[in-house]
Amino acid sequence: MEKLSSVAKTFTASAIQELSHLAQRSNVINLAEGFPDFPAPPHIKHSAIAAITSDFNQYRHVQGICDQLAEIVKKTHGLDINPLTDIAICCGQTEAFAAAVFAIIDKGDEVVLFDPCYETYEGCIRMAGGVPVYVALDPPHWTLDPVKLVKSFTVRTKAIVLNSPQNPTGKVFTGDELEIIAEICRIRNCMAITDEVYEHVTFDNNKHISLASFRGMQERTIITSSLSKTFSVTGWRIGWAIAPTFIASAMRNIHVKLTDSAPAPFQEAALTALRSFPEYFESLRRDYESKRDYMIKVLAGIGFKIQFKPQGSTFLFAELPENCPLTDVEYIKELIEKAGVVAVPGSGFFHKNSSFQKRFIRFAFCKSESTLAAAAQKLGELSKCREMSQTTSTQKDN
Numbered sequence: 001m002e003k004l005s006s007v008a009k010t011f012t013a014s015a016i017q018e019l020s021h022l023a024q025r026s027n028v029i030n031l032a033e034g035f036p037d038f039p040a041p042p043h044i045k046h047s048a049i050a051a052i053t054s055d056f057n058q059y060r061h062v063q064g065i066c067d068q069l070a071e072i073v074k075k076t077h078g079l080d081i082n083p084l085t086d087i088a089i090c091c092g093q094t095e096a097f098a099a100a101v102f103a104i105i106d107k108g109d110e111v112v113l114f115d116p117c118y119e120t121y122e123g124c125i126r127m128a129g130g131v132p133v134y135v136a137l138d139p140p141h142w143t144l145d146p147v148k149l150v151k152s153f154t155v156r157t158k159a160i161v162l163n164s165p166q167n168p169t170g171k172v173f174t175g176d177e178l179e180i181i182a183e184i185c186r187i188r189n190c191m192a193i194t195d196e197v198y199e200h201v202t203f204d205n206n207k208h209i210s211l212a213s214f215r216g217m218q219e220r221t222i223i224t225s226s227l228s229k230t231f232s233v234t235g236w237r238i239g240w241a242i243a244p245t246f247i248a249s250a251m252r253n254i255h256v257k258l259t260d261s262a263p264a265p266f267q268e269a270a271l272t273a274l275r276s277f278p279e280y281f282e283s284l285r286r287d288y289e290s291k292r293d294y295m296i297k298v299l300a301g302i303g304f305k306i307q308f309k310p311q312g313s314t315f316l317f318a319e320l321p322e323n324c325p326l327t328d329v330e331y332i333k334e335l336i337e338k339a340g341v342v343a344v345p346g347s348g349f350f351h352k353n354s355s356f357q358k359r360f361i362r363f364a365f366c367k368s369e370s371t372l373a374a375a376a377q378k379l380g381e382l383s384k385c386r387e388m389s390q391t392t393s394t395q396k397d398n
């Protein structure tokens, strides 16, 4: 008898986690995993400490902080939400996404995803027996082609997954693009699962708009989000979903079966976090924008092609220099071994076969200024070293 399930047999360790782990073990600068290496804001740390001191240490009822969260989301998303029925608190967006998929996907249901995209979606969909169907975003600007999108929907399509601002590209879907997605969901009677973890990290004049705010979409959208990125607390594992009543109720039941409840003291601190002054969100946005600009300058300076400036998120998806003969995986190997820096090979985010997919590297810039400066220096040295070895080999060839 097979001991592992057929789905489990197809899973491998997360490449990003493995690279990150390698960085932690070997003192390599970690621009791989999207977690900040700087402290969380003091006001929310104090709130978490106070919650533990006040003995918020036991299982929390599934209702948790739903009431207060509803008030906040009503304001930020302009949605009419019933706190008793339309919210599920989960362990991070990751669990909220899994619960959403388990709540609506049956064996054989197709789920449309954009390509490239964040790595965890596909695994959850396959665990539920669903079939991922990818629609390529067109480089260099990761443009949504409405014809390709329409063609990806079939009679078996149950849902589309939308992550905006997007990991890994940094794309923020425009109002026009969202209207196209909304229209096809309405016509095809499909659900949308949105991942809005970077909702507060947008740059220049780009604004995050939730798909649920489009006509007829609140009743067919499951919004998932979390504290992780907005408050630099990826380890606290507080996330949530906002969904139509019958789906939210199913998700709450699933959440109880998967993890019972999200960490009690951090739910208390979540309220403090979400009630932060507007200045907090503005300074987060400004800090990340300047980190983005810094990394663009560093990478462009050593020949990387940055044809698309991230409009949001904390990632820069950069194309290898024209004269670099290496694939993304080979480059990362060299980056780790010779420069002591780790980032993520872009090919892990692509699912369709295309020639350009081995040319991208994802750099996380949610790091302190000193980490980014140290990485910049090492990237510069590696680039000089590569140039010298290229010149020497050309001279030898001649």
Ligand SMILES: Cc1ncc(COP(=O)(O)O)c(C=O)c1O
Pocket (backbone or CB within 6 Å): 034, 091, 092, 093, 094, 095, 118, 163, 166, 167, 195, 197, 225, 226, 227, 228, 234, 238, 239
């Ligand atoms: C697009 C996206 N969604 C979700 C997550 C994970 O969120 P959480 O920590 O809330 O599970 C990440 C983490 O990198 C991410 O990039």
